Amino acid sequence: MNLPSPDFADCASEPIRVPGAIQPHGWLLLVDAGSGLPLACSDNAPPPSEWQDLLPRHAASLRELRVGEGPCFIGTAAIAGGDWDFSAHAIAAGIIIEFEPATAQPSLSAPIYMLARNVLPRLQEARSIDELAALAAAEIKALTGFGRCLVYRFNDEDHGEVLAEARDADHESYAGHWFPASDIPAQARQLYLVNHIRLIPDAHYTPVPLRALSGGLDARTLDLGFAALRSVSPVHLEFMRNMGTLASMSVSIVVHGRLWGMISCHDNHARQVRLQTRIACEHLGRLLSLQVAAQEESADAHARLELRQLTLRIVAALQDSDSSLQRLVSEEALLRLARARGAAVVLDDQCWTLGEVPEPGQIRALADWMAAQEVDMVHTDRLWEQVPELASCATAAGLLAISLSQVHRHLVIWFRPEFVRTIRWAGEPRKPDAADGRLHPRRSFASWQEQVRGRSLPWGQAEVATVHELRQALVEIVLRRAEEMAQLSEELARTNKELEAFSYTVSHDLRAPSRHIAGYVDLVLEDDAPQLSERSRRYLGHVKEAAAVAGRLVDALLEFSRLGRLALSKESVDTQLMIEELVTEMRLLPEGSRVQWECPTPMVPIWADAFLLQAVVRNLFSNAIKYSHKRESPRISIEPVSNAQGTGLQISDNGVGFEQQYVDKLFNVFQRLHQAEDFDGTGIGLANVRRIVERHGGTVWARGAKDEGAVFGFTMPRRGEES
Amino acid sequence: MLKPILLVEDDKRDLELTLLALERSQLANEVVTVGDGAKALEYLRREAEYAGRPEGNPAVVLLDLKLPKVNGLEVLQAVRSDPALRAVPVVMLTSSEAETDVLKSYSLGVNAYVVKPVEFKQFVSAIADLGVFWAVVNEPPPGSVKGGRRYVS
Numbered sequence: 001m002n003l004p005s006p007d008f009a010d011c012a013s014e015p016i017r018v019p020g021a022i023q024p025h026g027w028l029l030l031v032d033a034g035s036g037l038p039l040a041c042s043d044n045a046p047p048p049s050e051w052q053d054l055l056p057r058h059a060a061s062l063r064e065l066r067v068g069e070g071p072c073f074i075g076t077a078a079i080a081g082g083d084w085d086f087s088a089h090a091i092a093a094g095i096i097i098e099f100e101p102a103t104a105q106p107s108l109s110a111p112i113y114m115l116a117r118n119v120l121p122r123l124q125e126a127r128s129i130d131e132l133a134a135l136a137a138a139e140i141k142a143l144t145g146f147g148r149c150l151v152y153r154f155n156d157e158d159h160g161e162v163l164a165e166a167r168d169a170d171h172e173s174y175a176g177h178w179f180p181a182s183d184i185p186a187q188a189r190q191l192y193l194v195n196h197i198r199l200i201p202d203a204h205y206t207p208v209p210l211r212a213l214s215g216g217l218d219a220r221t222l223d224l225g226f227a228a229l230r231s232v233s234p235v236h237l238e239f240m241r242n243m244g245t246l247a248s249m250s251v252s253i254v255v256h257g258r259l260w261g262m263i264s265c266h267d268n269h270a271r272q273v274r275l276q277t278r279i280a281c282e283h284l285g286r287l288l289s290l291q292v293a294a295q296e297e298s299a300d301a302h303a304r305l306e307l308r309q310l311t312l313r314i315v316a317a318l319q320d321s322d323s324s325l326q327r328l329v330s331e332e333a334l335l336r337l338a339r340a341r342g343a344a345v346v347l348d349d350q351c352w353t354l355g356e357v358p359e360p361g362q363i364r365a366l367a368d369w370m371a372a373q374e375v376d377m378v379h380t381d382r383l384w385e386q387v388p389e390l391a392s393c394a395t396a397a398g399l400l401a402i403s404l405s406q407v408h409r410h411l412v413i414w415f416r417p418e419f420v421r422t423i424r425w426a427g428e429p430r431k432p433d434a435a436d437g438r439l440h441p442r443r444s445f446a447s448w449q450e451q452v453r454g455r456s457l458p459w460g461q462a463e464v465a466t467v468h469e470l471r472q473a474l475v476e477i478v479l480r481r482a483e484e485m486a487q488l489s490e491e492l493a494r495t496n497k498e499l500e501a502f503s504y505t506v507s508h509d510l511r512a513p514s515r516h517i518a519g520y521v522d523l524v525l526e527d528d529a530p531q532l533s534e535r536s537r538r539y540l541g542h543v544k545e546a547a548a549v550a551g552r553l554v555d556a557l558l559e560f561s562r563l564g565r566l567a568l569s570k571e572s573v574d575t576q577l578m579i580e581e582l583v584t585e586m587r588l589l590p591e592g593s594r595v596q597w598e599c600p601t602p603m604v605p606i607w608a609d610a611f612l613l614q615a616v617v618r619n620l621f622s623n624a625i626k627y628s629h630k631r632e633s634p635r636i637s638i639e640p641v642s643n644a645q646g647t648g649l650q651i652s653d654n655g656v657g658f659e660q661q662y663v664d665k666l667f668n669v670f671q672r673l674h675q676a677e678d679f680d681g682t683g684i685g686l687a688n689v690r691r692i693v694e695r696h697g698g699t700v701w702a703r704g705a706k707d708e709g710a711v712f713g714f715t716m717p718r719r720g721e722e723s
Numbered sequence: 724m725l726k727p728i729l730l731v732e733d734d735k736r737d738l739e740l741t742l743l744a745l746e747r748s749q750l751a752n753e754v755v756t757v758g759d760g761a762k763a764l765e766y767l768r769r770e771a772e773y774a775g776r777p778e779g780n781p782a783v784v785l786l787d788l789k790l791p792k793v794n795g796l797e798v799l800q801a802v803r804s805d806p807a808l809r810a811v812p813v814v815m816l817t818s819s820e821a822e823t824d825v826l827k828s829y830s831l832g833v834n835a836y837v838v839k840p841v842e843f844k845q846f847v848s849a850i851a852d853l854g855v856f857w858a859v860v861n862e863p864p865p866g867s868v869k870g871g872r873r874y875v876s
Contacts, residue, residue: 508789511818515841516736522843523743551841 016187020220021207022229023200025272026084026100028210030093030222031055036062039094040219042229044208046080054079055097062097065090070195070226073275076102085275089226093217098229103274111143111280119284123291129153132295133164136263136288140166143280144249144273146265147171151253151288153261156458157181158189160262162426171268172244177426183239189259195226196252197282202270203240203247207231228278240266247271249278251285255293263288300462307466310337315473325404325474328412329354337470338400338463340414348409356395357415365389370401370411377402377468381416381458391454394418398456400463402471404478412474414467416456423450500561507558514554517547556684563691568609570696572719575603575649578614579638586621591629598637604647607719612692619685620651620712627710628655641715645699648715657704666702689714697722726782727753728854731763731798732816733790740843741785741816741850748851752782760793764801767808780811783834783857785850788817788824796827803832812857 022028022042029051030040036055038048045051054077055062061074071087074097078084083102088095119139126132133151141149148167152160158181165175184192192198208231210219224230240248247270251263263285273281310333317331328334328345329352335343342355346367351360358366369387370378379400384391398416403409425448521544525537532540579599586592606613621636628634631654641648658666667690686702689712693700698716728745732738738756745754757763766773767780784802788795795815802808814835815828828836837853840846 508818511839511841512734512737515818515839515846516740518841519736519740519843519846523740548841 016191016233017223017225017230018221019207019224019231019233020222021209021231022224022227023202023205023231024208025201025205026098026229027208028099028227028229029097030210030219031062031095031097033062033065033090033094038213039217040210040212040214040222042208042210048213050080051077062088062095065095067092068194071096071098071228073279087228087275091223091226093222096222096224096227098227100228100275103276111277112283115139115143115280115284115287120287123287126291126295129292129295130163132288132291134166135164136284137164137166139284140251140263140265140281143277143284144265144271145267146247146249146271147267147269148174149263149265150174151261151263152179153253154181154259158184160184163261171266174426177424179426188233188236191225192250192252192262193254193257193259196254196285197228197249197278198230198232199228199249199273199278200232200237200240201247201272203237203245204270205237228275244268249273249281251281253285253289253292255289255296260289260292303460303462304465307337307462308469311466311470311473314470315477318474318477325410325412325478326350326352328352334412335414338414338459338467339457340400340416342395342415344411344413344415346409346411346413355415356417358390358393358396362390362393362396363413366396366399366401366413367409367411370403370413371409375403377464377471379459379464379467381456382454383456384454396456397454398459400459400467402467402474404471404474410478412470416459418453419455419457421452421455423452424448425450496564500564503557503561507554507561510554511551511558514547514551518544518551521547560684560688560691563612563615563688564695566609566612568612568695570607570609570719572605573608573610573613575606575613575617575640576601578610578617579603579649582614582617582621585618586625589625592625594629595625595634595636598635600639602640603638603649604640604642606647606649606716607722608696608716609692612695613716616689616692616714617649617651619689620649623685623712624651624653624655624710626655627657628653631655641713643715646715646717646721648698648713650711650713652709652711654709657706657708657710658702659706660704663702663704667700686712725752726779727755729763729766729781729784730754730756731758731760731784731786731790731795732756733758733787737787737839740846744847744850745854747847748854750851750854752854755781759791760795760798763790763798764793767802767811768805780808783812783814783853785814785816785853788815788828796824796831799828799831799833814853814857 024044027045028042029038029045031038036059038052058074061072065072065088067090069089071089073085073087076083076085079099084099085102086097086099088097090096119135122135123132126135133153137149137151140146148165148171150162151164152162154160160179160181160183162174162177162179165173167173210222212219240246243266245266245268247265247267249265252259253261253263263281314328314331314333314337318325318327325347326345329343332354335341335355340355342353342357344351344353344357344363346363351363351367353363357363366387366389369389377400379398380386381398383397383399384393390396395417396415397418399413400416401411401413403411521540524532525540525544529537583597583599586595587597624636625634628636634654636651636653639650639652641650667686690700693714693716696716698714700712700714702710702712704710728750730738730741730745732741738758742754742756755766757766763784763786765771766776767784769776769778784798786795786798790798793801795817799813799815802811802813809832812834813832814837815824815833816837816839817824818839825836834857835853837849840849
């Protein structure tokens, strides 16, 4: 008989469902599902004469079995001088019937009834997962008598954290310890998902091989995945012996199809657990699974409800305020939403933060990293490993981030600080090396402490889901705003156009009447002057003057409207030359002759429409002359400006200045800060300046103080930097 | 005999002032006035009430831009696309110097473009200059159009 050798190159590839052998505390038959004829049996089975009459009596029960379902208790029978409980389950090759020494007939004191009567109500009363686990550990211990019963839960990496322990004094405690994921190989986990209970009454057992009773069947290939008697991996037996455990039982806790945790029982001595008790244990496992699921769901639902309320609050605040995303950082709820300690809103190159956050440079690096991922959402509890710029940044060991746009860098980022954890492993978690070419399970189960650094608390599903929801809501807001903006700017463009057409027509139509008034007054003054009184002539003079003023105003308005419609043709303008020409022009004006001009060299080139730029500078020059030429020694100086916004000029005079509080009004059409009698002008020059500069995408400014001169300046974006 | 000047003007005050200005420039040319663009074209094409007028194109057409029925630009366009009329000098008179109007006028082949000044004296001298230049000085060869822009302000 060839039993599988323990020399496995890889534990995870061991075919644990087909060991070709069983444990010796019972015996096994395989019969044909149709005919009921025996196909295979374990070597320790009594001779067929002892049991061949039994099967036809239970044919009806056996026919009910379906492949994929676990063993079903069929009955108790006296065979070869003993009483045997037997249960059966179907596999592809036939029906497996397992015999174990019989327990007492089921009665009201049977474990399953005890369970229903005593344990179920208490499980339902438990208020936390920990309480549930403690109850289950104690109950299983009471049911089975194992020296130590643990309930542990697997984390995302499949390490098992001991939640509860019930033990006798002579069994070492594993409370608060972790069992490394490597203790349970993948295919064992897989099997735990379908077959919820596994028992090894004696780690020193000698496996009993299976043999075929009919030709054409290889007994070593039978699937014993559901068989209670299945012989386990020799590596596992070695593991048990290393652990000082001679008997073990495990019951799976499966929540939503995932192996959530295990009830794991150990004993320093061999220990048998009879079928009825095992059935009760398996039921307890299922009850626990249900309660855990219910607890987690209710906790989750509670958390989600709370988080959803926070989301709604944030979104509502943002919608009401009609303000930009940056306002998010003024909501403390933003942190609670993700249970984070810091948050940042990144809008392209700008960043606003709340709470404990990394340095601005680090946030920029993060934004780069996030952009490179090209995903909507990212979360990690070990940021340092992923973004080297953030290594050892205490405020950000964990990150949860959402991207709101595929075009712009619009991010919301949450930070969690480093959370240093000390994990007590039930033995060094790394597999011992296989120096001798043979795989050994770990030998040490001494408590082994590990300090885990560089991680934050992991992000929970509820937080991730909430942030995802928030993202949807924000994207909707952003999209709706964009739509509104598009609509607004469309309306604005139309209104502007209408306004221009209107102002053009109006000025055009206004010009004719002022011309007529002036014309007829001139005619009267010329032709009939002798008949007119001095007073009439004076009145007519006023009429004429008023008509002329109206005409000039209309001309200015036309010019203003025209500037808005002119197409820009930008070039790099040599301001040096332009200023020289304009200064020469200004000197020819009567008011400009006394002005002392200061223009240092070199000047900056400006990317602008040369004609319009000249209009801007001419306006600013005339303005400066107008308000300074009555001074003792009028002085106007011109300086180049070069900053982040672009290049431009600044013109200062030592004239009458203005009160800084009215600075906002300076650039408005027809706004005058001085009485018309004091200074000529239509009040439209500075409006033109602003209009031209803004059409170039630039900015204008003015500074002044009453009687202390004024400074006017502008910049226009450099070539290629216009937005 | 001197060719007449065709003045197309719908505003009666502008008409009076323009006529006064022409009068003061002491031109000997007859001034024919019409009140809208349609009439102007009828005159030029010797149609309808002008069917019986003597042959011959005017020395110059002084054309207001804004006119009822057929506006100044349309009249200009019609004149320039008519082989019999295309050589007639056309001076556009307008209340404002809006860029689009100027550009359109020149692209349609206007000979001069005059913004009517607010000051009456300037208006008189502008009209007088125009009259003298186009009615007396300038004698365009048939089929050719003398270009040139005059600023009057």
